[in-house]
Amino acid sequence: SPLRADSAVIIKRQAELRDEYDFIVAGAGTAGLTVADRLSEGGQYTVLVVEYGYLDGSHDITATGPDAREPFVPEYRSGTRMYNITSAPLVHTTGRPANVACGCVVGGSSAVNGMFFDRGSAEDYDSWVWAAGEDHEAEYAREWGWDNIYPFFQKSVTFHPPDERMQEEYKMTYDMAAWGGDTPIHASYPPFQWPGTVAVWDAWRTIEGVEFPKEHGDGNATGLIWCPNSIDPSDRTRSYSRRGHYDNGANERTNFHLLPAHRATKVVLEEVEGAEDRTHRAVGVHIAPRDGDMWEDGPRLVRARREVVVSAGSVHTPQVLQRSGVGPRDVLEAAGVEVKVELPGVGFNLQDHAHYTISFNYTTDLTPNPGSLASDPEFRAEADRQWAENKSGPHSSNVNGGAFLPLPFLSNRSEAIIESYLAQDPAEFLPSNAHETVIAGYKQQMKTMARMFASNRSAELEWLVSGRGGSSIIMIKIVSRGTILISPEDDGDSRGNVEPVVDWRTFSNPIDAEITAEFLKLARWFMQTEAMQKTFAPVEVSPGVDIATDEEIIAWIKSRISPSNGHLVGTASLGPKELGGVVGPDLRVHGIEGLSVADNSIMRIIPGTHTSSTAYAIGEKAADLVLRRAKANPLPETDPVELPVEEDPAEEDNGE
Numbered sequence: 001s002p003l004r005a006d007s008a009v010i011i012k013r014q015a016e017l018r019d020e021y022d023f024i025v026a027g028a029g030t031a032g033l034t035v036a037d038r039l040s041e042g043g044q045y046t047v048l049v050v051e052y053g054y055l056d057g058s059h060d061i062t063a064t065g066p067d068a069r070e071p072f073v074p075e076y077r078s079g080t081r082m083y084n085i086t087s088a089p090l091v092h093t094t095g096r097p098a099n100v101a102c103g104c105v106v107g108g109s110s111a112v113n114g115m116f117f118d119r120g121s122a123e124d125y126d127s128w129v130w131a132a133g134e135d136h137e138a139e140y141a142r143e144w145g146w147d148n149i150y151p152f153f154q155k156s157v158t159f160h161p162p163d164e165r166m167q168e169e170y171k172m173t174y175d176m177a178a179w180g181g182d183t184p185i186h187a188s189y190p191p192f193q194w195p196g197t198v199a200v201w202d203a204w205r206t207i208e209g210v211e212f213p214k215e216h217g218d219g220n221a222t223g224l225i226w227c228p229n230s231i232d233p234s235d236r237t238r239s240y241s242r243r244g245h246y247d248n249g250a251n252e253r254t255n256f257h258l259l260p261a262h263r264a265t266k267v268v269l270e271e272v273e274g275a276e277d278r279t280h281r282a283v284g285v286h287i288a289p290r291d292g293d294m295w296e297d298g299p300r301l302v303r304a305r306r307e308v309v310v311s312a313g314s315v316h317t318p319q320v321l322q323r324s325g326v327g328p329r330d331v332l333e334a335a336g337v338e339v340k341v342e343l344p345g346v347g348f349n350l351q352d353h354a355h356y357t358i359s360f361n362y363t364t365d366l367t368p369n370p371g372s373l374a375s376d377p378e379f380r381a382e383a384d385r386q387w388a389e390n391k392s393g394p395h396s397s398n399v400n401g402g403a404f405l406p407l408p409f410l411s412n413r414s415e416a417i418i419e420s421y422l423a424q425d426p427a428e429f430l431p432s433n434a435h436e437t438v439i440a441g442y443k444q445q446m447k448t449m450a451r452m453f454a455s456n457r458s459a460e461l462e463w464l465v466s467g468r469g470g471s472s473i474i475m476i477k478i479v480s481r482g483t484i485l486i487s488p489e490d491d492g493d494s495r496g497n498v499e500p501v502v503d504w505r506t507f508s509n510p511i512d513a514e515i516t517a518e519f520l521k522l523a524r525w526f527m528q529t530e531a532m533q534k535t536f537a538p539v540e541v542s543p544g545v546d547i548a549t550d551e552e553i554i555a556w557i558k559s560r561i562s563p564s565n566g567h568l569v570g571t572a573s574l575g576p577k578e579l580g581g582v583v584g585p586d587l588r589v590h591g592i593e594g595l596s597v598a599d600n601s602i603m604r605i606i607p608g609t610h611t612s613s614t615a616y617a618i619g620e621k622a623a624d625l626v627l628r629r630a631k632a633n634p635l636p637e638t639d640p641v642e643l644p645v646e647e648d649p650a651e652e653d654n655g656e
């Protein structure tokens with residue numbers, strides 16, 4: 001069994017830890033476990049993964065259907081599977097702070113997410129290359145862009161197509177060519193759809209100009225899309241990084257150590273004498289126990305012979321870098337952290353998918369509908385039976401379709417909006433302490449965003465198709481930029497328990513409010529279409545017809561918009577240093593040897609998709625880059641590769 005550390009066995013466990021590994025991965029999340037699995041699978045490298053969360057394989061994590069626990073119950077927040085972080089007040093919208101949702105357990109956010117498992121459009125990934133600017137585009141295009149990430153999307157999952165009945169009954173389509181991997185991260189479709197869901201799809205079919213791609217996973221992710229869920233169809237349990245990249249056999253490798261319940265408090269950097277470009281080298285990480293007293297000698301240095309890979313997620317990767325002395329000078333100095341490598345983009349460029357709920361009353365709703373489970377005992381009994389028998393039927397339903405709509409389709413004001421966006425001064429709506437390189441980078445992003453706004457090949461609005469009258473309107477491109485910066489109270493040397501300040505700055509750029517008001521108008525228009533009227537006769541409940549003018553609509557949206565879908569990205573992003581980028585095309589942190597980032601913080605611009613499948617693809621891509629580097633730079637084999645691993649009778653992994 002792997003290392004399991006808890007307060008009772010820390011000393012013993014500390015002794016088991018080696019002083020040095022080939023690679024140290026900070027964070028056993030979605031991307032981090034993917035990287036660690038790939039780096040260790042050949043057997044020639046030793047790998048340590050340090051994870052702040054616990055190794056928790058309980059049924060609560062994997063259960064779906066009626067057995068699933070609502071992930072937002074308090075135990076998840078204040079307990080052990082989610083961080084308990086409150087954001088800075090959302091001064092441009094509600095005025096209130098919000099909860100920052102991110103997973104804190106072996107498996108990271110893939111252990112707590114909603115299992116909607118889609119991919120973005122080709123342009124979403126090409127945009128990371130476009131945003132590198134003309135001088136650097138070719139360099140970034142060699143490793144990134146859709147063509148270079150697509151093979152890693154394919155490698156990262158095992159796809160289970162909808163069966164013939166589902167294809168016929170629900171008109172589901174797919175193209176096997178988009179998939180083809182055999183990694184045990186499963187993508188599958190729920191065997192049941194509510195009649196209302198199918199009727200909404202049919203209503204969209206009556207509208208001219210809407211696309212219905214045969215497959216969304218091949219880069220054609222605009223229009224009406226059936227998306228899989230990250231669910232293992234054999235037993236309808238959550239498929240997540242721990243299952244696919246640790247329980248898959250990685251946990252039996254003697255060259256792979258997982259150290260849960262410990263924090264990588266910082267990366268230890270040493271100066272490289274005489275170097276002009278990469279002035280520092282990462283020699284290892286400081287780790288500290290999560291529970292119990294701090295070790296007498298303080299955090300322990302574990303050395304990395306080859307590379308440290310930071311996979312702590314978009315919230316904590318910038319924190320780890322900043323605590324290590326890598327980041328914006330003013331922020332580091334305010335926290336009393338010695339500046340090692342000034343990198344102004346670390347923690348800037350935060351993006352997320354803001355959303356709000358609208359609600360319509362379906363006066364002629366179809367039956368059965370989700371309400372039938374409560375109102376119709378016979379229907380409920382049959383649903384229970386189907387679930388008990390083979391995990392099918394209504395209980396197996398998961399929202400797995402959506403309308404992903406481009407701006408030119410959803411608004412006749414798209415050109416005017418793009419024009420007023422491009423007329424902005426790039427610094428105007430950025431944080432006042434944004435460095436000139438961050439501003440220059442945003443200027444290039446503006447061109448990139450405008451290109452996507454004008455295109456029919458990338459989406460701005462996501463509207464889930466659930467067949468219900470209440471649903472979320474999700475902004476899947478956002479022009480406002482937020483920050484995740486270490487708190488001035490973080491002295492840089494403690495156990496790392498002072499959480500960073502998350503400031504989404506939702507709607508700090510007024511263009512976002514303007515665009516999302518167009519979404520609401522589109523939604524209202526759709527509800528009035530003949531097909532929707534005929535089937536459901538929807539009556540608007542919220543916002544309600546008295547919210548009519550643009551000003552009223554925007555004020556209403558501002559009063560309730562949620563800043564996050566748990567899709568935080570962009571805080572250590574790909575891009576040239578002079579454009580506020582943090583990592584180069586090889587994912588190495590600018591100015592530093594032996595340090596790379598592999599998680600969603602590298603996304604330059606948020607893609608028009610839920611973000612977990614991209615996290616896996618980034619993990620696969622990162623492993624490929626790191627392994628290529630390792631092969632090109634053979635080190636003398638000084639240590640035996642075999643690691644001592646003891647059976648731990650105290651292991652309480654209550655996984656099924």
Ligand SMILES: Cc1cc2nc3c(=O)[nH]c(=O)nc-3n(C[C@H](O)[C@H](O)[C@H](O)COP(=O)(O)OP(=O)(O)OC[C@H]3O[C@@H](n4cnc5c(N)ncnc54)[C@H](O)[C@@H]3O)c2cc1C
Nearest residue numbers: 027029030031052108109114115116264313566600610612
């Ligand atoms: C509630 C919720 C619902 C979501 N729903 C969906 C959905 O339906 N579909 C979808 O595609 N996406 C969804 N997402 C988003 C998606 O799950 C994430 O974008 C993705 O999993 C992030 O992967 P990551 O590797 O970047 O980070 P994570 O998976 O969050 O991994 C980071 C890991 O690093 C650990 N860590 C942090 N700091 C340290 C440190 N200093 N030392 C050691 N360990 C550390 C953390 O504990 C965590 O385990 C959701 C997210 C949340 C939170």
